[in-house]
Every structure is written in structure tokens, then in C-alpha cells.
Amino acid sequence: MTDDTRHRPLNVLFLCTHNSARSVMAESIMNRVGAGRFKAYSAGSTPSGVLDPRATSLLQHLNYKTDHLRSKAWDEFAILNNPDAPDLDFVFTVCDNAAGEVCPIWPGQPMTAHWGIPNPGSTEGTEAEVALAFADAYRQLNSRITLFCALPMASLDRLSLQRRLDEIGQSQAPDTSVA
Template sequence: MTDPQSNLKHVLFLCTHNSARSVLAESIMNRVGAGRFKAYSAGSMPSGRINPHAIHLLQHLNYPTDHLRSKAWDEFSKAGNPDAPDLDFVFTVCDNAAGEVCPIWPGQPMSAHWGIPDPSAVQGTEAEVALAFAEAYRQLNSRITLFCALPMASIDRLSLQRRLDEIGKSFAPDEPAA
């Protein structure tokens, strides 16, 4: 009998503080890619807490949030955790994390930068902050949906890498979404 879990692709989303964008991406991937992908999130310098605006948005959209926590990327590196899952994909969702020297990831994953503006940095009214989080969610949801639609079984590694990079440029902050 084939274990359905053995076909899961493991995806790690990275951001410096692991408090907003990477957590949103983890939640979205676990919903959109359910049965095909298992997502995680981590940070190079985790804040130790999930941004309350991210929790509020996810709860409003009926995502489970009880399991979410801000954690260090060491939990997913071979050096930090010998039991870490073999990763298939690693995506950075903030520019700071993209520029940092990452640990060695188990599984030799493919990686890409999918930068999203930091909604936590928005100063303004509650409505303006909520709009920034909603926009980050929209961009991540669009990219993750595109990613999940890729024909993983029939695409070669080089073509897949090109597609991952293209997805990271779609809905970029300086381009209007289609």
C-alpha cells in the first residue's frame, strides 16, 4: 500500500522575523496545496510571536491558527535539527531573508525569491494596516496558486526553476496585478 504522505512535497517559506508574510504563505500553501504540499515557515531572526494582524486575517478567512508560531530556520536545517524534513522547495518572501546566507537545507531543495512588501511596516489607521495585510495575502495566494498548478511530474528541473522565478516576479509590488 502506498503511503499518501510519501508523495508530499515539503515547502519552507522564509522571512526575517517569521511573524507575518512567511506565516501567511505557510497557511495558504497548506490549504491550496493540501494533499500535495506540506508547508512550514521560519525566520533568520524570529520575533517570537505572530503578528496579531496576520492572525486576525487568517482567522477571518477560516484558517486554523492555533499551531502557528514564530520559529528559527535552524529547525529546518541539518545542523539545527537532524530530524528536519527533506525540503523540496524554499521560498524567501522578504528581501532581507533573500540576501542572507542560508543554512544547508536537507533534500537539496529548489529555491526562489518571492518578495512581498512587509505589511507589518505599514504605519497608519487600522484600515490601512488591514489593507496592507490583505494585499500581502492576495499576492501570496496568487503566487502559491500558480505554483500549485505547475505540472510537477512532467516538467524538468531547469524549466521548473525558471517558472519559480517567473512566479516570484508576478504581481510584483511595482506592477499592477492583472
């Protein structure tokens, strides 16, 4: 990391197509787990304009504040559309669709990685099965973000850090369900 990033929180952008569930959960988790070391944002390539109520309900149940969250376009963070956009240090895609799209040019030349998580909003089944899918998405995101926040940022060169980001994207959260 550069000297200027050591004097401010590292900015992290989470991307998902609709910015209604996974990316919003990731933003919330990062802002809590990152404890001031990281400032998280979320956005979507084609935002739905509304948050999935099941995602916000889960976050509220876990004592996250949700009143500031909103579904927004990634253009808000693109350098060509918003000269006041924060310099981004990291950009993570959390859905496979967003990972395959051509992204805008981000300010700050951020490191990027794909941390794909299945879309809990597309789960079919009972209310309990859908709730379990949202809880599982949360658990996977929380695990990856916790691993990320534990990285020794100052002591990793860019190539080593990129390798670690990619490894985190392949990691599976431990199963905490009761058999």
C-alpha cells in the same frame, strides 16, 4: 522530482526574517491550496517569537486554523542543527532581508526562489490602510502559491521548474479592489 517525492507530499519552507506575518500566511495558504500535495512550513532568520496579531486575525477571518502557528528559527529545518528535519523540496524567501542572508544547509537539496512581498507590518497609516496592506500581502501570496500548485511538477525538468519558480516570484496578483 525524484521517485521518492512522488509518494509523499512535497515539503515547502517559507522564510522571512521575523517569521511573524508573510511567511506564516504563506505556510497557511500552501497547506490549504496544496490540499495534501504539499506540506508547508515557515521560519525566520531572527524570529520575533510572536505572530503579528493582524496576520493571525486576517487568517482567522478567512477561516484558517492558527492555533498551531508559531514564530520559529530556520535552524529547526537546517540539516546541521536538526537531523530529523524534513527533506525540503522547495524553499521560498518572501522578504528581501531573508533573501540576502546566508541560509543554512537544507536537507533534501531543495529548489529555491525569492518571492518578495512588501512587509505589511511596517505600513504606517490608519487602521484601514494597515489592514489593506495585510490583505494585499495575503492576496499576492495566495496568487503565487496558487500558480505554483498548478505547475505540472512531474513533467517539468529541474531547469524549467526553476525558471517557472522565478517567474512566479515576479508575478503580480490581479487587483481585486473596488475603485
